[in-house]
Amino acid sequence: MLQRTEGIVLRTTPYGEADLIVTFITSDYGIIKVFAKSPRKLKSRFGSSLEPLTCSRISFWGKEDAPLPRLTQCDITHVYRAIRESLGCFLKVSELIELTLLLVPERDKSRNVFSLLMRTLTVMETGYPEELIMLFYKLKLLEISGFLPRLQSCGRCGGRGDIFHLAHGTVLCENCCTDSTHMSRLSPGVRTFFSTLLKWEISKLHRLKPADKMMRELGVLIDEHAQYVTDKNLRTKSFRVR
Numbered sequence: 001m002l003q004r005t006e007g008i009v010l011r012t013t014p015y016g017e018a019d020l021i022v023t024f025i026t027s028d029y030g031i032i033k034v035f036a037k038s039p040r041k042l043k044s045r046f047g048s049s050l051e052p053l054t055c056s057r058i059s060f061w062g063k064e065d066a067p068l069p070r071l072t073q074c075d076i077t078h079v080y081r082a083i084r085e086s087l088g089c090f091l092k093v094s095e096l097i098e099l100t101l102l103l104v105p106e107r108d109k110s111r112n113v114f115s116l117l118m119r120t121l122t123v124m125e126t127g128y129p130e131e132l133i134m135l136f137y138k139l140k141l142l143e144i145s146g147f148l149p150r151l152q153s154c155g156r157c158g159g160r161g162d163i164f165h166l167a168h169g170t171v172l173c174e175n176c177c178t179d180s181t182h183m184s185r186l187s188p189g190v191r192t193f194f195s196t197l198l199k200w201e202i203s204k205l206h207r208l209k210p211a212d213k214m215m216r217e218l219g220v221l222i223d224e225h226a227q228y229v230t231d232k233n234l235r236t237k238s239f240r241v242r
Contacts, residue, residue, distance in 0.1 A: 001063060006026060010025055012052070019038060025113060027114045029109060031100075055078040059073040080121050082125045093124065100141060103141060103142070138226065
């Protein structure tokens with residue numbers, strides 16, 4: 001069965017002497033892995049279409065539930081060249097991709113992560129503030145995948161609370177708090193910034209001017225929450241260039 005869709009290359013893994021297993025995020029099938037025959041040969045018909053962060057119209061052959069269908073065609077529609085040519089920016093995007101692969105199951109068609117990633121890459125190419133874009137993407141990804149932390153009210157009674165408990169993924173009020181491990185008190189304004197960022201349009205992020213302290217606080221909280229949810233340390237974070 002021949003299937004066609006639009007996809008962005010997230011990762012490639014060498015297979016044998018000249019083959020590749022390519023991980024795409026696609027508009028119709030979610031995250032998929034496909035087998036590419038001989039793309040590492042000098043005269044490969046795939047050319048540069050399997051480079052990371054390349055968006056293409058792809059065709060692949062295999063049964064609907066085949067774990068590794070064969071890639072038959074890959075026609076480039078856009079290359080995020082500016083991101084690939086900046087080491088710092090590329091590593092930041094790699095962190096977002098690694099988190100995406102941890103949070104989103106393969107072949108999950110219900111998650112609109114393809115659109116989120118494409119819009120994120122597009123604005124990053126134009127020179128938007130990278131740290132703010134990264135925080136926005138992480139929040140939206142957590143929301144889409146069902147792991148968004150609750151910061152607006154106590155996760156048990158709905159009352160007011162300002163102490164975030166990592167193990168519960170929510171703020172708790174003093175009455176509902178049963179332990180004091182892995183908790184942090186939120187400073188004024190962080191919850192408002194959190195809610196504002198979730199409702200903001202990514203194309204207008206440059207209009208937001210959050211205080212550096214607020215950015216760091218929410219960024220650390222979200223990173224710790226994501227690490228707790230995935231039970232993984234992001235390898236790409238250790239290579240970040242500031």
